[in-house]
Amino acid sequence: MGERLPLVIYFLSMVNWAQVLFNSSVTGCIYLISAVGLTLTYGLSKFPNFAHAEFMTLGAYAGYFLADQLGLGFPSAFVAAFIASGILGALSYRGIFQPLAKRGASLIHLMVAAIGLGFVIRHFVGELWGWSPRSFKVTWSAFDIGIVRVSDLWLWLIFAALAMAGLMHLLLTKTKIGKAIRGTSSNPELALASGVNINRVTLVTWLVGAALAGIAGLFRGAGTRLSPMLGWDILLPTFAVTILGGIGSFYGAIAAAFIIGLAENIGVVFLTSFGISTEYRMAIAFLILIITLILRPGGLARMFR
Amino acid sequence: MGKKLILLFVVFLLLLPVAVACPAAPVPGLPEEIKIGCVMSMTGALAAMGVNMRDAAKLAVSEINAAGGIAGKKVTLLVEDDATDPAASLLAIKKLVEVKGVKVIVGPMISGAVMASGPYVAERGVLLLSPSATSPKITEQPWTHWAFRTCPSDIFQGAAAAKIIIDKGFKKVAILVMDNPYGVGIETVAKEALKGKAEIVASIRYDEKKLDYLTELGIIKDKKPDAVLHVGYHDDGAIVYKQALGLGLDIIQWVAVEGVHGMPLDKFPEAGKFMAKAVVGTVPQTPEDLPAFKKFRDVYEKEFKKSTTVYCDSTYDATKLVALAIKEAGVYDGAKIRDALWKVGKKYSGASGTISFDEKGDRIAASYGIWKVELVAGKYHFKTIEFITLK
Structure with missing residues (x-):
């Protein structure tokens, strides 16, 4: 190791850090859009929804169907992903999770039901569109801004994430339904006593959360490829973001998404400079997660209240 | 404790017939x-x-x-x-x-x-x-x-890929391989073959299931190599090339191996665009004028109505x-x-x-084709441009 150190320092000095930061925000933005839905539905329904992965997958394929297979152009994919996943989320809640919860299902029951639902959707997508990967026929134009290489897809992604964060912030703080979501999340009995229609609030949250997952899936699909495993592949980091941010906390998730994105990308740089496979990038993200949880068991959420 | 012993005994009894049945001597002659x-x-x-x-x-x-x-x-x-x-x-x-x-x-x-x-x-x-x-x-x-x-073992193919790099006179090489026995195998052989002939400016092993390689490719870009040696499969390869195109890495020469050969490029138009511009590669390939190969290819194409692949x-x-x-x-x-x-x-x-x-149990000697990707009538396809034989 001693001889390698100067080499490592040389290596690190050669890296375009502006690009690494930019890549981190690209990674972070996808995690953010997908984690918001997961964290909000957890806040209200109090169980980890593993089918969230497939909400992403379905959104990506719905977008692919409209944009590529029907040839309506890429912007139509956003509408399709948002609506298809949103409806799927709302239906899942109404048809599966709400009835289960009413019959006294525990956390484990709900979790297993969610895993089962995820399998059903994943295989449904696999049978409908095939198991081999597909790719959007759109070619993204890439260009340099200073020393950072960007593509219009990545800029759209960052714009979408910022817009989503802004809108969600306004929704949660300024509107009646948003206040009801926050109220129900922190104290359901009190919210109920204050006349909040908990069922409606929860349904809206599932709808919006799943719709956002669909958008995240679409971006992931457009940036890489479509496959029935698309959502499952990024569910783990999405959970990491949710937990690091403090489960149920929207603002915690924003910070956590960028921390995990940064950890993964800086991780790649360090791993490479030591000649280690970049497979371990997620391990670095999880290391940060574990350390944070030891120091702050509630995640980052407390810092944002 | 007693119950456990009884249970163990029962399991043992159940397994007994299996154990007896297993080492059955090979029946002389062939089965029907x-x-x-x-x-x-x-x-x-x-x-x-x-x-x-x-x-x-x-x-x-x-x-x-x-x-x-x-x-x-x-x-x-x-x-x-x-x-x-x-x-x-x-x-x-x-x-x-x-x-x-x-x-x-x-x-x-x-x-x-x-x-x-x-x-x-x-x-x-x-x-x-x-x-x-x-x-x-x-x-x-x-x-x-x-x-x-x-x-053939990749001892040959790693050497064949390195030979392309050396023959073209590239001096600064980045190596990007999947972290599995196939990728690391070629990496090891190619590094050995390139020793003293070219400087290796970056050597990156990636997870073929991660499907997002922006930062890995960014590092390669920063190292400014003349050539990149890449070992991947179809799925990850398509994304490596798509993202490399986005990062503007199509201005340097990429040398790939057979893992990405035959990638369905109609499904991955951006990868096709990148490969046509920047990638050549090796593939274990029989010279097409070999009569036995020709015969096989013709029958196969007739039978299945599609071309043979690697x-x-x-x-x-x-x-x-x-x-x-x-x-x-x-x-x-x-x-x-x-x-x-x-x-x-x-x-x-x-x-x-x-x-x-x-x-x-390994094959002695190997012949390789060197391929590139061409755009003909709006479709990308793989074309072999020359053959080399290694022993």
Whole structure:
């Protein structure tokens, strides 16, 4: 190791850090859009929804169907992903999770039901569109801004994430339904006593959360490829973001998404400079997660209240 | 405690018949139905390639049966999916061996799968003959004589890729490989071959399942190499090229190997665009004027209404060689078939050229095609531009 150190320092000095930061925000933005839905539905329904992965997958394929297979152009994919996943989320809640919860299902029951639902959707997508990967026929134009290489897809992604964060912030703080979501999340009995229609609030949250997952899936699909495993592949980091941010906390998730994105990308740089496979990038993200949880068991959420 | 003992005893009793049944001596002579296992990717990253290879094996079996089978006995090909995944592959092989009683298998496809299955097949006395697992690491294993190959080891291919880089006079090389026995195998050989001839400015191993390589590619960009040596499969390769195109890495020369050859480029237009502009690669390929290859290709194309792709010829040869070895052995027994395979695998002239096995079950000598991607009439396709032979 001693001889390698100067080499490592040389290596690190050669890296375009502006690009690494930019890549981190690209990674972070996808995690953010997908984690918001997961964290909000957890806040209200109090169980980890593993089918969230497939909400992403379905959104990506719905977008692919409209944009590529029907040839309506890429912007139509956003509408399709948002609506298809949103409806799927709302239906899942109404048809599966709400009835289960009413019959006294525990956390484990709900979790297993969610895993089962995820399998059903994943295989449904696999049978409908095939198991081999597909790719959007759109070619993204890439260009340099200073020393950072960007593509219009990545800029759209960052714009979408910022817009989503802004809108969600306004929704949660300024509107009646948003206040009801926050109220129900922190104290359901009190919210109920204050006349909040908990069922409606929860349904809206599932709808919006799943719709956002669909958008995240679409971006992931457009940036890489479509496959029935698309959502499952990024569910783990999405959970990491949710937990690091403090489960149920929207603002915690924003910070956590960028921390995990940064950890993964800086991780790649360090791993490479030591000649280690970049497979371990997620391990670095999880290391940060574990350390944070030891120091702050509630995640980052407390810092944002 | 007493209950536990009784339970253990019952389990022992249940297992007894299995233990007694297992070491059954090979029945002299051949069974009425001769089973040949075939483990290929029907799904997974190399599904496009695996389906074509399975068809080559099917073709060989139907030809064998049409010619009267093996010593008059009918041959059945039992196909299982390896999903381009080592664990799935081992499960598929276990199913063939334990449930169907198969003693010889054409496959699995990838090196990682052979590495995962080797100890198991050696223990059970089952012979693998892979048409496409190319990692040099397989040769170093204690069970290597249970894993034969009709494809050349990447000791040749790593050298062939390095030769392209050296011949073109590139001095600064970045290496980007999948972190699996196949990728690391070529990386090791190529590094050795490039030593003293070119400087290696970055050497990156990536996770072929992560499917997001922006930062890895960003590092390569910062190192400003003249050439990139890349080892990937179809799925990850398509994303590496798509993102490399986005980062503007199409202005440097990429040298790839056969793992990305035959990628369905109509599905990945951006990868096609990038490859047409920046990538050349190697692929184990039989010179097309070889009569045995021509004959195989024509029959295959007629039968399946599609062109042959990489390793179809070596799959066809593997299946035919297995049949010859079973006939030579005269019994359906893994070890005997293997010993017979050494006998019949001497200067065997197959569709993929002359096949001779060394004492480790590896193929001696190899010929490679150097390919590039061309855009003809709006469609990207792979074209071989020259052949090299290595010994």
